[in-house]
Amino acid sequence: MSFAELHHTGKPLLLPNAWDHASAAVLVAEGFPAIGTTSLGVAAAAGLPDGTGATRDETLALARRLTRLPCHITVDIEGGFYDDPAEVAALGAELAALGVAGVNLEDGRDNGRLADPAHQQELIAALKAAAPGLFVNARTDTHWLATGEDPVARVRAYQEAGADGVFVPGLPDEASIAAVVAAADVPVNVLFSPSGPSLDRLGELGVRRVSLGSLLFRAALEAVVRTAHAVATGGEIPPVPAYADVQALSSPGTTAAPPRPGSPATPR
Template sequence: MSFAELHRTGKPLLLPNAWDYASAAVLVAEGFAAIGTTSLGVAAAAGLPDGTGATKDETVALARRLTRLPCYVTVDIEGGFSDDPGEVAALGAELAALGVAGVNIEDGRDGGRLAEPAHQQRLIAALKDAAPGLFVNARTDTHWLGTGDDPVARVRAYRDAGADGVFVPGLTDETTIAAVVAAVDVPVNVLAGPPLRRLAELGVRRVSCGSLLFRAALEAVVRTVDAIAAGGAIPPVPSYADVQALSSPGTAAAPRSPGSPAAQR
């Protein structure tokens, strides 16, 4: 089953987002057939700010590592790390050559503003021209940034530019979700939150975890060290051998079948 076909199984593709090789490998071992990256996790792990175009090198390096895993990889490239369509196209071609299945490109810009729709269309079209097989998920931050812009108009514009899917993070209202789904004939992506069964009924085809898993990992770090300091019980964690095995080809390359329930969650 291709990455695009994973969006058309009759239920939403649950896409967990990783920030390094180990976090991706443990998700593959859990049976997920596709893994995304989280730009916040990648940026924070490198001591850099998210959403400012500062992590292009880290993002490409991570993509190179993750494509060693037996799963589809889709990479968050923020706003494309450039406003130059040629540079964005070159990045798309580089990622595709590494074996990346898709990218997520957003119209949010630093300072809480949105890119002009026509300019964002040029970036999307450049990606598709440079790497036709790359699944381009076009994200609009109308709700994320609270700008008041119409998400329907933007997802239609991005679909018309060649986007294979559209993404409206921060969208939880069922009426608006249904309106976005009805507006385009490509898969609609939202963030995890509402029950998956209800999102499926609304026609959502992809549910991303975004930075949730990274933030949960940080919470686990604090909770564990606090338990040690307080003399309490340490929560269960993977063993040294478990983590070491994630980098062993024989282990990391043997997740559950992509057709299993776990991989399609």
């Protein structure tokens, strides 16, 4: 099934987001057919700020590694890393040549403002012209940046420019989600929130894709701190994968899921 087809299965595509090869490989081993990247995770792992266009090289390097995995890969390219549509198009073509299935392109900028929608349309159109098979997920940060702007106008503008999907993170309630779905002619992507609707409920609202964003990366950081404190205080160490299980994730052709943490084959 193609990456685009995964958005039309009758239930939302749950897209977990990875920040390195191991985090992606373990998700593939668990059966997820598509993996996204998290710009926060990629940036933080490199000691760089997120959303400032500073991680172009790191993003490309990660894409080269992840496209070796037996799954669809979609890459978060922030605002495109360039203002020039031709440069953004060249990046899209390079990613497509690596085997990347899609990109996430956002209109939020590091000055806390939204890009001009007409310019964002130019970036989307340039990407589609350079790499027609690349699934362009156009993200608008109207709610993320709390601008007070209704996202519907941007959703319509971006799909008119050729976006294959639209992404509005931070929608505050079911009514807002339903309004975006009603306005869109392409699959709508939302960001999962532990305090928001369940995956099934989002499907009932018409959402076609649910991203985890930086959630897994932040959960991993919390686990690092929790485990270190457990050792320091003599507390109980949470179950973790064995060395060999993690090593196996980097073995060429490995697709079988490693033993789950806490299983008899995995030291605790």
